Amino acid sequence: MIKKNTPLFSFGSFIGLFWFWWISLSFKYYNLTWLIPIVTILIAMGYGLIFKFAEIAINFISQKLNNYYEFNWEKTLLIIFIVFGLDFIKPFTFDWLKFDILFLTFNHYLNKFVFFIFLFSFLIKRTYFFLIPLILITTTLKPLPLPNIKIKLISTYIPQEKKWDKNYISTQIQNNLSYIQQAIKEKYEVVVLPESAFPLFLNLHPKLLQKLKELSQKITIITGALHYKNKNFYNSTYIFKKGKIKILDKHLLVPFGEYIPFPIFQKEINKIFFNGASDYKTSKDFGEFKIKNYKFLNAICYEATIEKLYQKKPKYIIAISNMAWFYPSIAPTLQKLLIKFYSAKYKKIIFHSLNFYKSYIVKGGI
Numbered sequence: 001m002i003k004k005n006t007p008l009f010s011f012g013s014f015i016g017l018f019w020f021w022w023i024s025l026s027f028k029y030y031n032l033t034w035l036i037p038i039v040t041i042l043i044a045m046g047y048g049l050i051f052k053f054a055e056i057a058i059n060f061i062s063q064k065l066n067n068y069y070e071f072n073w074e075k076t077l078l079i080i081f082i083v084f085g086l087d088f089i090k091p092f093t094f095d096w097l098k099f100d101i102l103f104l105t106f107n108h109y110l111n112k113f114v115f116f117i118f119l120f121s122f123l124i125k126r127t128y129f130f131l132i133p134l135i136l137i138t139t140t141l142k143p144l145p146l147p148n149i150k151i152k153l154i155s156t157y158i159p160q161e162k163k164w165d166k167n168y169i170s171t172q173i174q175n176n177l178s179y180i181q182q183a184i185k186e187k188y189e190v191v192v193l194p195e196s197a198f199p200l201f202l203n204l205h206p207k208l209l210q211k212l213k214e215l216s217q218k219i220t221i222i223t224g225a226l227h228y229k230n231k232n233f234y235n236s237t238y239i240f241k242k243g244k245i246k247i248l249d250k251h252l253l254v255p256f257g258e259y260i261p262f263p264i265f266q267k268e269i270n271k272i273f274f275n276g277a278s279d280y281k282t283s284k285d286f287g288e289f290k291i292k293n294y295k296f297l298n299a300i301c302y303e304a305t306i307e308k309l310y311q312k313k314p315k316y317i318i319a320i321s322n323m324a325w326f327y328p329s330i331a332p333t334l335q336k337l338l339i340k341f342y343s344a345k346y347k348k349i350i351f352h353s354l355n356f357y358k359s360y361i362v363k364g365g366i
Contacts, residue, residue, distance in 0.1 A: 008078075012051025017044040019097065022329030026257060029160050029325065047097070050089055054081050072123060079119045083112055092255035096305060101337040108139050109344035109365050144349050144364035147294045147316055151351055152188040153359035154179045156197065160324040163355075164199050172199060173208065176223065177215075184218045190291060194355040195224035195235070195301050195322040202238055203227055209245065216240035220291060222353075224300065224320045232281040237298050237320060239289055248287030248298040252306055253280055257325070288314060299350075305338040310346040317350045324356040332357040340365045 017040065024039035058081065062073035086097055103110050110118060156175070162168045176197050183191035202209065202225035212221055220241045227236035227247055234249040235258060253259045259279035286309055287298035295314040303309055304319040319339070323332045332354070339350055344365025353359045 008051035008055040009048045013044045013048030015051075015097070016047025019334075020047075022326045022331045025327075025329060026160075026325040046091065054078075054085065075123050076120070079116065079123065083116045083119065092261045093252060093306070094255060095307065096334060096338060098338065098341060101334075101341045104337055104340045104344070104365060107141050107366055109141055109341070110139055111345070114139060141344055141365040143366045144315075144347060146349065146361070146363065147292075149190055149291055149294065150188045151190040151192065152183040152186065153351060153353045153361070154183075154191065154193045154197075155353070155357070155359040156194055156355045158324060158355055160322075160327070160356075163196065163322070163324060169199055172197070177211070180212075180215050180219065180221055184215070188219060190220040190222065192318055192320065192351060192353040192359075193221075193223040194353045194359075195320040196226065197223045197320075197355070198225040198238075201226045201228040201233075202236075203229075203247065212238075212240045213243045213245065217243055222318060222320070224322070234282075235280050235300055237287065237300060237318075241291075246289055248289065249283040250280065250300045250303065251283045251286045252303050252308075253282055254302045286312060288312075304350065304352065305335055305342075307342060310342040310348055315348055317348055319350055319352040320354075321352065321357075322355040327356050336360070336362075 020043050021040050023043060024036040027033065027035045027039065058074055058077040062077055065071070065073045082099055086099075087095075089097075100110055100112075100115055103115075158168075158172065163172075176193055179193065180191050198208070212223075215221060220239070222240075223238050225236060225238055227234035227238075227249060235253075236250065237248045239246040239248065250258075255261045286303065289296055289298065294316055297309060297312055297314045297317045299309055299317055299319040301319075301321040301323075304317070304321065309317070321332075321335070323335070326332070336352075339352065340362050342348065343350055343362045347364055348362075349364065350362040352362070
């Protein structure tokens with residue numbers, strides 16, 4: 001039985017704690033620092049329960065299978081759960097627990113079948129370790145060709161406690177305009193600023209909009225900002241091109257960060273913990289836009305780690321993020337590994353502009 005040799009509740013709790021301890025860091029910006037240890041423990045216990053339920057199911061199924069054929073069904077089913085089962089476990093759409101991403105540090109991609117063989121080889125016979133170099137050779141990643149567009153990705157380093165400080169907003173605006181003007185001088189065709197680079201409801205500031213429209217005659221500007229429409233709030237990407245504006249609202253929100261995933265208690269939780277703030281609203285689907293003859297997908301932070309995004313047809317993605325919420329932590333690195341994982345799996349190219357982490361391009365997992 002698995003429970004005699006592998007306490008999966010403890011293993012799941014350990015994974016939940018050390019893989020996702022950073023999630024609760026954002027609560028300090030809501031003056032809820034006291035919640036950080038509580039939320040961290042709840043996350044650890046949540047993943048512990050997920051693995052505990054898996055253990056119960058594995059033990060039940062393996063007992064049934066042993067009636068037909070004696071084999072190490074417990075560990076085999078555990079491998080199947082790790083390789084395939086975790087893809088179906090997405091608490092509140094949160095799908096960041098993927099052991100596959102650990103292999104991307106070597107610029108290799110293991111598809112599900114190869115990953116299963118890799119783990120299964122340890123179970124059957126240790127001399128099967130010769131499969132490891134063979135697997136790595138056959139799945140070596142190669143960079144994909146970039147679109148014929150000169151794109152400048154802006155990296156900013158604004159602490160979250162200053163991000164929404166009214167006394168610092170004007171400085172951020174001036175810095176953003178300087179980034180854009182510098183990109184124009186350097187002959188770039190597109191400049192991409194991070195999520196909420198303009199920390200305000202940009203569509204409610206006509207003078208600033210006009211300034212960005214004027215600059216967009218010389219360069220396409222892609223930036224993050226808030227969007228106010230029909231008494232609703234949106235986290236959005238603004239695209240300024242040839243004097244025109246296109247606004248793409250976020251499609252998938254961060255659970256507990258941008259919305260409360262409990263419809264019945266949304267107002268009550270927001271009132272108690274978030275000073276009565278309203279949840280963000282969403283668009284019906286992921287946004288798409290064109291630059292020259294190339295079609296791009298829009299991704300705002302969390303969306304860039306969602307597999308559903310990469311299943312869309314466009315092969316190019318422009319993502320914007322603000323990782324200051326989780327500084328200091330492994331969150332930006334984990335996000336990058338997930339982006340590389342999906343980039344390799346679906347052959348996509350991602351241009352990613354970030355606050356509090358160096359911006360980067362991922363070309364087919366590299």
